[in-house]
Amino acid sequence: MTPTIWRLLTGRTFASFASALVPTTLTLAVVRTGSAADLGLVLAAEMLPMVLLLPLAGVAADRYPARRVVLASDLVRAAAQLGTGAVLLAGPVRIPALAALAALTGAAVAFGNPSARTLVAAAVPDAVRLRVNARLGVAGGIAQLAGPAAAGGVVLAxxxxxxxxxxxxxxxxxxLTLGGVRTPPPPRTAARAGFGSELRAGWVETRRHPWFLANVLAHGVWHLAAGLLLTLGPLIAVESLGGxxxxxxxxxxxxxxxxxxVWAAGRLPVRRPLVGVAVASSLQALPLTAFALRLPLAVTAVAFCAAMFGVGVLSPLWETEIQRRIPLETLGRVGSFDTLISFAARPLGLAVAAPLAAVTGTAAPLLVAAVLTAAANLSVLLLADVRVVDPERKPSFVLR
Known part of the structure; x- marks a missing residue:
């Protein structure tokens, strides 16, 4: 691996672990002395800027060097977390201060997310990009596993x-690690359009790719269903699967x-990556059905494992395909629409799960979500652009 790729992987790994610590730390800090309403306020304060600022962040990702935007995002998040630590160490929990710092964190995440994708596309050669995305996915997956436990341990200790x-x-x-990453500067034009014009141009570019729009909408259904599952799944487990x-x-x-x-994504001989993405994302229908029917714990666990394996496979494939198919100069704006749908759909699923279950019971929403998830994601296979064979796609075992 080149020094640039090493720095990119190392820096993103640090950021993944840091991001994984934030929700558990905030939750434990607030619930110890605050109320559920206080926790909801702090979490909403972080989520709202993410959703509102993403379109502007996509323009920034295409207008400015991606390394600088990601660097600024990390530094702002560092300042927000150091400020949060100071507030928590100073005495009783002050919800307004925590909410303000959470909003600052959310804004930094919004600007860092599209630029991180553009940074990978600019810094990593095509030949090894899937493998790099897979390694980034492995780091993110391990962070999701270890981060909450680490945060809980530090908070308790x-x-x-x-x-x-x-x-x-x-x-x-x-x-500090990303500071040494070097990428080509973004293409310059004689006269730049305003933010509004560039935002509209990004939407025009997005509409030029039906395969992208179809997948983004299907992924929105997936995230909505994930919100239902993450809310109702624990309730069903407690009631019917053993506590x-x-x-x-x-x-x-x-x-x-x-x-x-995510480890296997770069090693599977997938010649049609978007077909792999569609099939992998449709696997979420398995745990939705298992929980709805209250199948035995072993069966439910295997179904959830299969679905999450699919998530691990689809994430690097999807990232690599959009980095390959979308022009680099518009990747930030186009990619921000993908992130926007994801950020908006999952909280919606979390919000409507309990009210729906109160009216219909837990089985009906989960079964409907299972059918919609499978149908939405498999229907993209009807598009010819989705079924295109990538002649250069081969399983890669060595990253040089």
Whole structure:
């Protein structure tokens, strides 16, 4: 691997682990002395800027060097987490201050996300890009597994303030590492259009790719269903599968499947990557059905593992395909629509799950979500652009 790729992988790994610490730290800090409403306020304060600022962040990703935007995002998140640590160590939890710092974190995430994708496309050669995306996926999967446990351990041992300070330090490490990444400057034009014009141009470019729009909408259904599953799944596990420990088993098995999936993504001989994405994302119908029918714990755990394995496979394939098919100069704006749908759909699923279950029971929403998820994701196979064979796509075992 080249030094640039090493720096990119190392920096993104630091950022993945730091990001994984934030939700657990905030949750434990607020619920100890606050209420459920306080926790909802803090989490909403982080989510709202993510959704509102993503379109502008896509323009910034195409207008400015991706390395600088990602660097600024890491530094802002570092400052927000160090500030959070200071607030928590100073005394009683102050919800307005935590909400303001959470909003700052959300804004930084919004700007960092599209630029991180553009940074990979600019810094990594086509020949090894899938393998790099897979390694980034492995780091993210391990972070999802280890991050909450690490945050919980630090909070219980020395307090939430120190956990936030650790998170800030990790973001600083990411920024220092990415500081050495060198990429070609973005193409310059004689006269740049305004932000509004560039945003409209990004939407025009997005509409030029039916395969992209179809997949993004299908992924939105997937995220909506995931919100239902993450809300109703634990309730069903407690009621019918053996208690809270049953959900822990299902979640840990699923995380293992996710890590194995992202590890395998660069090694599977997938000649039609978008077909692989569609099939992999449709696997989420399995755990939705298993929970709806309240199947035995072993069957449910295997179904959830298969679905998360599919997530692990589809993420690197999808990232690599959009980096390959979308022009680099518009990748930030086009990719921001993908992230926007994902950010908006999952909270919607989380929000409507309990009210729907109260009216219809838990089985009906999950079964409907299973059918819609499979239908939406498999229907994209009707598009000819989705079934195109990539003549250069071969399983890769060595990253040089």
């Amino acid at each position: 020395v307090g939430a303030g120190w956990s936030s300070l650790l998170t800030g330090a990790l973001f600083v490490c990411s920024a 809270a420990g049953a959900w822990v088993v299902v979640a840990q098995v699923g995380t293992t499947g996710l890590v194995v999936g």
